[in-house]
Amino acid sequence: MRFSFWPIARQSFDDVLTLARHVERTGWDGIWYADHFMPNEPDPYAEPCHEVWSTLSALAALVPRLRIGPLVLGNTYRHPAVVANMAATLDHISGGRVVLGLGGGWQANEHEAYGLAFHSVGTRLRMLDEACQVIKALFNERSANFQGRYYQLRDAPMQPKPLQDPLPLMIGGGGEKVTLRIAAQYADEWNVWGDVARLRQKMGVLDAHCERVGREPASVQRSAAVLIYLSDDAKLVRRINEQPQARPSIAGNAEQLCEIVAQYAAAGVNELIVPDFHLPYGTAKSEFLDRFIEDIAPAAR
Numbered sequence: 577m578r579f580s581f582w583p584i585a586r587q588s589f590d591d592v593l594t595l596a597r598h599v600e601r602t603g604w605d606g607i608w609y610a611d612h613f614m615p616n617e618p619d620p621y622a623e624p625c626h627e628v629w630s631t632l633s634a635l636a637a638l639v640p641r642l643r644i645g646p647l648v649l650g651n652t653y654r655h656p657a658v659v660a661n662m663a664a665t666l667d668h669i670s671g672g673r674v675v676l677g678l679g680g681g682w683q684a685n686e687h688e689a690y691g692l693a694f695h696s697v698g699t700r701l702r703m704l705d706e707a708c709q710v711i712k713a714l715f716n717e718r719s720a721n722f723q724g725r726y727y728q729l730r731d732a733p734m735q736p737k738p739l740q741d742p743l744p745l746m747i748g749g750g751g752e753k754v755t756l757r758i759a760a761q762y763a764d765e766w767n768v769w770g771d772v773a774r775l776r777q778k779m780g781v782l783d784a785h786c787e788r789v790g791r792e793p794a795s796v797q798r799s800a801a802v803l804i805y806l807s808d809d810a811k812l813v814r815r816i817n818e819q820p821q822a823r824p825s826i827a828g829n830a831e832q833l834c835e836i837v838a839q840y841a842a843a844g845v846n847e848l849i850v851p852d853f854h855l856p857y858g859t860a861k862s863e864f865l866d867r868f869i870e871d872i873a874p875a876a877r
Contacts, residue, residue, distance in 0.1 A: 648677030
């Protein structure tokens with residue numbers, strides 16, 4: 577199993593770079609960054625929110641080992657031909673370490689603030705389906721043509737092609753009828769938030785979609801994001817595990833978390849993505865990251 581770090585976008589770039597260099601030095605496998613322009617909160621001015629591609633480009637140049645990618649791009653924010661060109665260029669900057677994460681887009685306040693059309697869920701997913709076809713065509717064909725409802729290409733070149741062949745396309749999301757079908761059809765990797773039980777259930781649905789489209793399920797790598805609380809405080813651990821949390825979360829001491837992380841691996845998760853969203857700023861983040869990669873990750877590696 578791989579272990580990757582997901583720093584929250586609402587902190588300074590200097591802090592993100594420091595953390596990225598730290599996880600690279602201490603043996604983590606990758607770094608991810610969210611695609612947002614503003615917080616999804618009543619006060620959008622409370623904290624900065626750095627743009628994903630600019631941040632990833634800087635990290636790709638300054639942090640030379642980790643896999644790197646957006647988790648995940650909102651498809652409604654950029655034409656997929658633009659995304660394909662950006663991803664290919666970033667793959668060259670990084671020396672072939674990019675994973676292109678893509679999703680339907682969900683944050684309504686961004687669309688409203690920036691005048692971006694916020695279509696129905698069904699329309700956004702149909703656009704995502706077409707976007708995957710556009711990106712794959714540009715990655716793989718010398719001159720790409722596509723005639724869809726939402727996107728069109730006409731003898732479209734894209735040079736240079738990505739260094740990787742293929743550059744992995746990740747689909748993010750857990751919608752069982754459409755999103756997982758799109759992942760089965762086009763994705764090299766798939767990501768969802770969830771605990772072990774949710775991952776097992778979603779992966780069963782993904783496997784069924786793969787079989788329907790004639791694809792080997794194991795050809796789609798699976799990754800999970802979950803907030804991790806590492807604590808020896810039994811009362812805190814019990815409260816987090818028993819009470820509903822805003823995001824999927826797991827809690828325990830080092831021994832308990834080793835067992836849980838091993839369960840993710842046994843369920844078929846190829847990569848566990850660890851956010852810092854819930855951690856206080858400062859040295860507490862690096863201390864948590866060190867304890868996790870040293871004491872817990874080996875249980876699933």
